[in-house]
Amino acid sequence: MKDKLLEVTRAHSSAVTDIQKRVGRYSGSRIQAGSLLSDAQAVAAVWFDKVRPALQGSSVTSGLVDRGTEIFDRMLREAKKPKPMKAAVMAIMAEGVAEYRDLIHNIETASFIAASALSIAPYIEGLSTDEGEYLTEAQRCLDVNALRGCIVLGWCATIARIQAKLAEIGYDKFSAATASMTAKTTGRYKFYKKKYEVESLSELQRIFDTDLLWVLEFLELIDGNQHERLRYCFEFRNNSAHPGLAPIKGPNLYSFYSDISEIILKNPKFALAT
Template sequence: MKGPLLEKLEAFKKELQLLKKLVTAVPGERINRNNISKQANAIADMWVEEMRSPLEHKAKLPAALIEKTAEDMKRLHVLSRPNNLKSSYLAVIDRTLKKFEDKFVLPIKQSATEVESIFDLQKLVPSLANPDESEYLKEAIECAEQGHRRAAIVLGWCAAIDKVQQKILRLGLDKFNATSRKLKAQTAGKYKRWNKEFAVTTLAELQTIFDTDLIVILEGLELLDGNEAERMETCFQYRNHSAHPGAAPIEEPNVVAFFSDISAIVLQNPKLNS
């Protein structure tokens, strides 16, 4: 999805730039040229027919951005009729082109790598900056490709938790401990029943903290939001089902969902990589 969508965005931008060039070259205050009318109408149609749906539903760009651009494209469609102000054309074009890369392109480039099957999982490995993480994840994925799904999930979870622990060390264990105390002190809201307080001083001690407690502290540190924390708890359940005998099956869709989530929420999360 990323490649074709980025190509469409580039084409969309170039058409807008061409329209701006045509409009700017017209003397006077009003536009009455057929070629400009056709160009404006084609751009508005391109947004409706090719751009809006994938940007909104697949790339999941912010709703406010989608709505604002849709309004501007509707306005451009109206402007394509004869005898409209040159300044109105330029206002719409400039709004859409302003910070185009930041608004449309970068969020797609920085989004999680698409994974639809076990054999797509290798796409995740080059996305990791840390070579040790890449090797560990590669080994986990090779397990999945050989049909050892439970082993793959256990290895993958270990990679995710190691990433979390390394981030906590960079932040400082004092901050980790302070966050646990802050959550414990809350008497209302999501954490009102949280009754744990930590005083860890070394990595070895940090490694004794339950994984589910680490997830809570990550949310308290605002390194994960509520939805991400819930998804990580689901991944932890996959890990438990994989590590202990039980009747719950671990099928290919479970493995794909697990690795997609730990990659996007932890391994490639900018907040955990800083």
């Protein structure tokens, strides 16, 4: 992975340096050459098309990626102007060249986890239902060490199976379950106050994941302990989808996939009729 990142970043760094030299040789205070501006735009666009996507799946610090994005966004905007000031374009390109010195050094000295080190295959093998597309994509996330993306997609697969099972059981039974729960004044469900009348999958898909978990327990598809574990998986999915300082590593990933696999994806209670 390191070699690939170095190849991509060094190639782009060289392209930025080359266009900087061409702009430097241009005579006049404003750039009017359409071909030069088009080439400058193309060089800036490479950051967004190739470099940034590669860096976002690596252990390179987000600060450097954000800084590069800001620089090449300005470079792209400036090059799109009809007659940009040569000095302004040169200044932005100088920032880009300097940014690459730090970025390439960071890649050269960073430690990268081998893509083959992590795999969710044991937890998803044998699954042939529609959520398999989510899980196949989740495994591909690990090829670039994108653990957060892998977790988000794993939860998508989980909810897809839950929704499919509830649809199979019947929307009327789901609606009746929420009505019974909201009518409770004592016991575990006395605080649940969301009554739904669902008639289609599209309506079911609009219901919050946490409410679906309550209905699953009420219908005895899961017990209280399984409910709590799934709620933890849901919170872990939220943590993965939003900025935060808590690290996500292999053990976290495997704990998450173990739970969603055992409680939902490979649980006979959630098997779908063929």
